[in-house]
Amino acid sequence: MSDKQIDFYFDFSSPYGYLAAELIEGLAERVGAEVTWRPFLLGAVFKEIGTQPLLDIPMKGPYAKCDIPREARYHGLAFVFPQSFPFSSVAAARAFFWVSAQDSAKAKQLAQALYRRAFAQGQEITSPHAVVEVGVSLGLDEAELTAALQDPAVKDRLRKEVEAAREVGVFGSPYFVYAGEPFWGVDHMVRLEEWITRGGW
């Protein structure tokens, strides 16, 4: 267990979150850190800071449509925008926390598989059906996972995680915290890595 600990906050509907999910474990390995994956829901934050889904914003939306695929190509990652976007990521996040309570490595696998389904294959991950299908492909039990998505304890866990992210001040996806130091965006992953390596500046 490393004493270097990165909190990785992301929303399953965030394309930049997908890119970060593909890159963060490599970064962590290079600096000898461990990553805690923390899906949350951006919707509530967007209301609080008075913004809206990225692609809907004038000028910023068209820029994102250029920048996200460009970042993906830069890193050699597949990328497509899902047909329906933005989308609800509640079921995906609940599935993550249910698995995470049993097996955190499996939960990371599930997160990456969900993200790839959405942003590499362009398929929906909003419906419980889609989320369960991805889980089953990783060996999870279909009936148990289906039940978990409506389990009050799982719902409550996600609510608490969303509130915890809000208290930390997480306002975007991806968002990283290392030893109290916040880094927002795929762009800032290079700073995060240097910060850990150099011990700050």
Added chain:
Amino acid sequence: MSDKQIDFYFDFSSPYGYLAAELIEGLAERVGAEVTWRPFLLGAVFKEIGTQPLLDIPMKGPYAKCDIPREARYHGLAFVFPQSFPFSSVAAARAFFWVSAQDSAKAKQLAQALYRRAFAQGQEITSPHAVVEVGVSLGLDEAELTAALQDPAVKDRLRKEVEAAREVGVFGSPYFVYAGEPFWGVDHMVRLEEWITRGGW
């Protein structure tokens, strides 16, 4: 005259714009490009995309207060927040375009001197008095520059530049365009440099 041409859009009230202004000419030299400096006014854009000055935004504001000085330290640049922030950058932008029509190298010097006064020394650059003082320190004529700040032709030039930036889709500061390819933010200057070097990807 290089055939590699970077348009550098910035608002004189933007702290990230200040950092970019300190870094862009070094970048351009490394890749053999020339930079056209294009001050504009973010206010109108903020209304259009429904946002507000950075530091006033819940959560995003506190993050910026951490990130901007951290970026400055990373690059070895002085940085302070001016006492009055945000501030109007109309006079600074007008002065820039008046000088630029005569001497583009001098206009860049003026831009850097104005930015340093605001974000390295923390002094105001909103009043005509302050802007003229900076100009005079660079050898500009006090009476001519004072008159230029109210010259209808100079006012009109700035209006046209703001409109041109809007048409290009510039929604933040700094914002760069190279051969039609947009790059937003200090964070993205590393991508801009790689893009020019590699000829895209």
